[in-house]
Amino acid sequence: MRIQYWYSFLGMAFAIPAMAQQTESLVPYVKPLTGTARMGHTYPGATVPFGMVQLSPDTDTLSYEQNGQYNKDVYRYCAGYQYADKTIVGFSHTHFNGTGHSDLGDFLIMPTTGALQLNPGTADKPESGYRSAFSHDNETAEAGYYKVKLDDHHITAELTTTPRVGIHRYTFPAADQAHIILDLVHGIYNYPDKNVWTYVRVVNDTLITGYRQTNGWARTRTEYFALSFSKPFKNYGCENSSARQVYRGFWRKFNQNANFPELAGKQLKLFFDFAITQGEQVMLKMALSPVSMDGALRNLRAEAGNWNFDGYKNAAQQAWENELHRVEIFTPDKATKEVFYTSLYHTFINPTVYMDVDGSYKGLDQNVHKADGFVNYTTFSLWDTYRALHPFFNLIQPARNADMIRSMLAHYDQTSLHMLPIWSHYANENWCMTGYHSVSLIADAVVKGNASFDANKALDACIVTASNRWYEGVGDYTDKGYVPEDKSGASVSKTLEYAYDDWAIAQMARKLNRPAVYDSFMRRAAYYKNVFDASTGFMRPRLSNGSFKKEFDPLDTEGQGFIEGNAWNYSLYVPQDPGSMIELMGGKKRFVAHLDSLFTMHLPDKYFEHTEDITRDGIIGNYVHGNEPSHHVAYLYNWAGAPAKTQERVRMILKHQYHTGADGLGGNDDCGQMSAWYIFSTLGFYPVAPGSEDYAIGSPAIEKAVLHLENGNTFTVEAQNQSDKNVYVKKMLLNGQPYTKTAISHADIVKGGSLVFVMSNKP
Secondary structure (H helix, E strand, C coil), rough: CCCCCHHHCCCCCCCCCCCCCCEEEEEEEECCCCCCCCCCCCCCCCCCCCCCCCCCEEEECCCCEEEECCCHHHHHCCCCCCCCCCCCCCECCCCCCCCCCCCCCEEHHHHHHHHCCCCEEEEEEEHHCEEEEEEEEEEEEEEEEEEEHHHHHHHHEEEEEEEEEEEEEEEEEEEEEEEEECCCCCCECCCEEEEEEEEEEEEEECEEEEEEEECCEEEEEEEEEEEEECCCCCEEEEEEECCCCEEEECCCCCCCCCCEEEEEEHHHHHHHHECCCCCCCCEEEEEEEECCCHHHHHHHHHHHCCCCHHHHHHHHHHHHHHHHEEEEEEECHHHHHHHEEEEEEEECCCCCECCCCEEEECCCCCEEEEEECCEECCCHHHHHHCCHHHHHHHHHHHHHHHHHHHHHHHHHHHCCCCCCEEECCCCCCCCCCCCCCCCHHHHHHHHHHCCCHHHEEEHHHHHHHCCCCCCHHHHHHHHHHCCCCCCCHHHHHHHHHHHHHHHHHHHHHHHHCCCCHHHHHHHHHHHHHHHHEECCCEEECCCCCCCCCCCCCCCCCCCCCCCCHHHHCCCCCCCCCCCHHHCCCCCHCCCCHHHHHHCCCCCCCHHHHCCCCHHHHCCCCCCCCCCCHCCCCCHHHHHHHHHHHHHHHHHHHHHHHHHHCCCCCCCCHHHHHHHHHHHHHHCCCCCCCCCCEEEECCCCCCEEEEEECCCCCCCEEEEEECCCCCCEEEEEECCCCEEECEEEEEHHHCEEEEEEEEECCCC
C-alpha cells in the first residue's frame, strides 16, 4: 500500500528534473479559455496536471434526445462550456478536454441566494432556475484556478483542485436565504435514463458522502464522493425528482418522511441552507473516488486536510510550473508564448489519474484492484493521441507514459475479450473509432527504449489484440488482406489503420528479437496496397468478391469506406511506408502535385450536407487539420524530395489553426493531440510514424527552446533568423556539425545536445 499525499505530489518521481531552473513564471502564459468557443471543446476550469478532478463551470445542460430525436446541439457541450453562452448552471467535477464525444459532468455544485429553486432553468430565462448570468469581464481562468462572479446571486466563485479533490470558495453578500445546491441529476450529454442510481448520506452538519451510477457513453460508471463544508449548514433537504417528493429537515431527529440521514433514488437534488453575513466566505471540498465513499474520505484527508484555499491554489499552480518548465522557449513575442504554453497545458491534462491515494481503482471487470508500483490512468482517446501526444510523452514524460502503458496492460488483463484499450475511461471500454492503436504507443515506447514494463508480455498482448477476428473486420483483413466494405463500414480506414498498427507491432518484435513475429506482421503491414486503385490514384473500398466498389467519389465522406475523412485524406495514410506509397501514386513529381492540390483545392458545399457545419473547423482546402488522419500529411513532402514545401505548409498550419482567444483552436483538441502537434511542429520536428526512432524535420517557429529531459540531459533547438517570412531551412547543425537529413532520431535528442536551424525566406 502506498499513500500519495498532495504536497508530496510536487516531488513525485516524474516531476521536472531539478536541474531546470525556474527563472520565469510560465503559468501566466497559460490561457485555459483558449478552445472554449465553437468546436475546441476545452474547459476553462481548474485541474492539476493529469488530475482526477476537473472542476469547471457548465454553461448549459442538454439532453441527448429532443422531442424523441437526436439533439445535435449536445455536440457543442462535450466539455460543458461554450464561450458564447451568457449563463452558468453550476460547477461540476469531471470533464473531458477537447473531445468529440462526452460523458461526465458529475456532482454539480451551485451557490445561490434568495428563494430556493432546484430547477436549473433555461438560458433564455435564467431566473426560472438556480443558474446565473455572468460576464467574461468578471471571469478569470488560470492553470489550476478559476474565478467568476455569479451576477444573479451576487456571489464570487473561486475554484482550485488537488489531484483528487475539488476545492470551492464562495464569497456571499449578506443573505438570510443562502443555499448550496448539489445536483446529482446534472450531467454532460444526458442520455435517456442516464442516471441508474444515486445515494447520499448525511454524516453530520459539515460532511456528506454518496455516489452516482450512470449508464451513458460509459455503460457502467460509478463515482463516489465525500463533500465537506467549512461552515455547518443550518438546514438541508433533498428533492427526489423521480419520486416527485421533496424532503426537508435535519438528520438528528430521524423521521423517514421528513428528517433523514440518507436517501437513494435516480434523480436526487440536495440543498444546504446557511445564514450568511456580508462578505462571508464558505468553502467546500469535494473528494472523488472510483472505489468507495471511504476511499473518497481517505482522499479528502490525505490531500485537503485544512481550509487554506490560497495554499491549495499555490500548490496547484506550482505543480503546473513544474510541468511547464519541462520545455522552456525563448521569444520576444508574448502571443507565441501564450499559444505554446497553453498547448503544453492542454497536453498535460489527459490521460487522468484513476485511483485512490492507496492505489485502489475499479477495473474493467468491475472489481477493485491495486496499482502495484505504478500510477493507474484512464481517459485514453487513442485514435487521436497515439499520433503525437504519446510520442511527446515518450520524449518529455517517459515515466508517466510507461505508467499509462501499465494501465493499458492492466485493462487487457481485466477484460475477457483479450483486447488492449480502444477508447476507454472510468473502467469502461467505449469502442470508439477504428484501429487498435494501443499497440502503436506501446511499440513507440519499446523502440525508443522507454519500456520499464514487461516488454515481451506487452508484445504478446499486442499480438492477441491484432488477432481478434471478431473485431471490426479483422477476420477478413487477415484472410483477404483487406476489410471488405460490404462486411464492415469504414473499411478502407480500417485496412489502412490496421496495416500501420501491424507495422508498429513488427518494429517492437524486431527490437525484442522475435523474428517470426516481425516477418508475420511486416507482411500484414503491406496490406494497404490491397485497397489502392491505380485507375483512380486513390485508396478505394473493395467488396468481398475482390472488386472495387463502383459508386465512388473521392471527395465524399459518406459511404465511401472512410471515417472522419475522404479518399483524398486517407490515401495519404501510410505513415509506415511513405516511399512505397509515393511510388504507388505515380512517383515524386505527381505526388507533390497531388499534395499541393490537397491544400489549395476548394471543397464544394455539398460535401458538408451530411456532416454539419462543425466539420468546417480546421479545413484548409481539402486538408482537414481538425481531424487527426491528416496530421502527418504536411511532412510527406520530405519523402518526395520537396522538404521546403513541408516547411512552408507546416508554418502555414501553425499560423492559421492556432492562436490566442477562445476560438484559438481549429477543431477539437482531442485530449491534447492537436496541442501536441503544435508543440512538435513549433520545435521543428514531428513523429510521422510512431514506432520509428525518427522524427521528420519541419520548420521551427520559435527562436530557441530547451527541452529538460527526465534522464537529466537537455536538448536545445535554436532557429537563427526565424520569422513569419523566414520559414525555410537553409542549413542545420547537430551538435555543431553540418546535418543534412530530413529526420532526426530519438536517440540523438535524448542524449542531449543542440540542433541549430539557419532560416531563410527562400526555399
